[in-house]
Amino acid sequence: MTATLERAVTAETIEAMAARIRGGDRRALARAITLVESRRADHRERAEALLEALTPVAGGAVRIGISGPPGVGKSTFIEAFGLHLTGRGHRVAVLAVDPSSQRSGGSILGDKTRMELLTRDPAAFIRPSPAGATLGGVARRTRETMLLCEAAGYDVVVVETVGVGQSETAVAQMVDVFLLLLLPGAGDELQGIKRGIVEVADILVVNKADGELKGAANHAAAEYRHALALLRGTGGWTPPVLQCSALENRGIDKVWDTIGRFRAQMGEALAERRAEQARSWLWRELGDGLLDALRSHPAVAAALPGLEADVVAGRLLPTAAARRLLGRFLER
Numbered sequence: 395m396t397a398t399l400e401r402a403v404t405a406e407t408i409e410a411m412a413a414r415i416r417g418g419d420r421r422a423l424a425r426a427i428t429l430v431e432s433r434r435a436d437h438r439e440r441a442e443a444l445l446e447a448l449t450p451v452a453g454g455a456v457r458i459g460i461s462g463p464p465g466v467g468k469s470t471f472i473e474a475f476g477l478h479l480t481g482r483g484h485r486v487a488v489l490a491v492d493p494s495s496q497r498s499g500g501s502i503l504g505d506k507t508r509m510e511l512l513t514r515d516p517a518a519f520i521r522p523s524p525a526g527a528t529l530g531g532v533a534r535r536t537r538e539t540m541l542l543c544e545a546a547g548y549d550v551v552v553v554e555t556v557g558v559g560q561s562e563t564a565v566a567q568m569v570d571v572f573l574l575l576l577l578p579g580a581g582d583e584l585q586g587i588k589r590g591i592v593e594v595a596d597i598l599v600v601n602k603a604d605g606e607l608k609g610a611a612n613h614a615a616a617e618y619r620h621a622l623a624l625l626r627g628t629g630g631w632t633p634p635v636l637q638c639s640a641l642e643n644r645g646i647d648k649v650w651d652t653i654g655r656f657r658a659q660m661g662e663a664l665a666e667r668r669a670e671q672a673r674s675w676l677w678r679e680l681g682d683g684l685l686d687a688l689r690s691h692p693a694v695a696a697a698l699p700g701l702e703a704d705v706v707a708g709r710l711l712p713t714a715a716a717r718r719l720l721g722r723f724l725e726r
Contacts (some may be wrong), residue, residue, distance in 0.1 A: 395480045408440060412447040418518060423546045427521055430538045445538055445591060446544035453668075455487075455544045459565035459651065461555040461591065462575030467601050468554055469508035469642040471575060476644045478507070479550055480517040481675050487543035488512070489536055490522045490554045504696055534682070537568050537675055566594040567674050570664055571653050576617035576618065592621070596633055604639035611637050631659055693722040 414422035420548060430441045462468050469490075476486045521539065540551050555565050566572040574595035592598075598618055603611035604609070618635045620647060634652060638645030668683045688694055704710035 410448060412444060415448060415542065418499050418547045420546075422530060423542060424491060424521070426474075426542050427523075427535075427539050430542065431573075439457045441538070443529065444542060451542040453538075455549050455551045456653070456657070457540060457551050457553070457569040457571070459553045459555065459569035459572045460575065461565060461572075464533040465575060466575045466577050467640055468575055471599075471601055471638070471646075472552060472554055473509040473512045475642050475649065476512045476518050476552065476638040477515065478643075478650060479718065480512075482516050484517070484550050485548045486512075486518045486550045486701065487540075487546075487548035488518065488520045488521065488554065489539055489543070491524075491536065499537045514601065519543065519546075520644070531599050540568070567671055570667065571596045573649070573653075573657055574598050576614060578607040578614045579601055584617050596656055597649070598622070598633055599634045599645075599649055600635065600637045601640055603637040603645065631656060688719070688723050691723050692723065694719050697722055 426441075426444060429437055429444065432438070432441070435673070451626050460468060460472060468702060470549055472488055472490075476488060478684055479486050509520055513520055521543075522540070523536070536553060540553070543551050553565050553569060559713060572595050574591060574597070576598055578600060590603045615635045615637055620632055622635065636645060636648055636652060640646065660667075697719060701710065701715040705712050705715050
């Protein structure tokens with residue numbers, strides 16, 4: 395956080411910041427997201443107070459998660475999809491999660507440069523965030539950021555995950571509909587995509603169905619439909635396999651219409667899904683909070699270097715070291 399932004403976040407009252415966000419102030423929204431993403435204890439207190447003030451006016455957006463393998467064209471699709479929605483009078487927030495370096499912890503955060511047209515659209519808001527050490531293709535505070543965007547009046551919130559992988563299903567636990575983008579030419583890719591992410595996808599879309607890839611896209615869609623026939627749907631919904639060309643802006647309208655059909659057919663099941671997501675969020679926060687408390691505990695901090703050295707040297711089993719650290723943490 396820059397010094398200027400730090401002063402602005404600290405000086406502004408929670409009430410004033412909440413009022414500006416409710417009024418659709420994009421700069422206030424950006425500052426609030428920075429506050430929410432901060433790991434400082436004083437910032438966490440302010441962030442929680444801000445979220446409590448805004449929660450009553452949040453929750454009304456269509457929440458969409460989008461994932462897919464590298465090269466599938468997620469950014470191109472999201473830009474075409476976002477422009478289609480803003481053209482129909484919607485306000486769209488895109489939360490793009492970028493991978494963080496395991497060595498430096500840094501992140502490129504290049505999604506805004508890849509969505510140049512959508513970035514300039516006054517009805518759209520794009521926020522890239524680093525994934526950090528959080529698994530599942532999302533950032534640690536993506537849920538809170540969604541609430542802030544909804545409070546600011548965005549009626550469609552899109553969460554773009556890092557990419558496809560075995561743990562990329564985390565986004566399905568925070569959205570209404572999970573969209574999986576696929577490349578033409580099923581074959582090896584069908585084997586490479588983890589079954590888990592296909593099972594939780596509500597809609598599958600074969601992108602890049604244009605030019606010489608049209609035939610491959612038709613074949614891929616047929617292969618995925620056959621594969622999905624072996625899996626059970628949710629709430630009577632069988633995940634459809636659509637085709638589109640984000641580059642040529644074809645099939646985007648059908649994707650949005652299908653999302654509408656999904657939400658209409660799911661009905662009360664969507665409210666139940668959000669309730670279960672809230673329960674999952676609670677336990678996730680408990681786990682993260684306990685881990686933070688464990689790491690900052692004086693007795694644990696004092697014993698950790700020696701026990702960690704013993705584990706690395708093979709003198710002590712990790713399970714035994716963990717039990718000793720937990721014992722120190724729970725000592726009264």
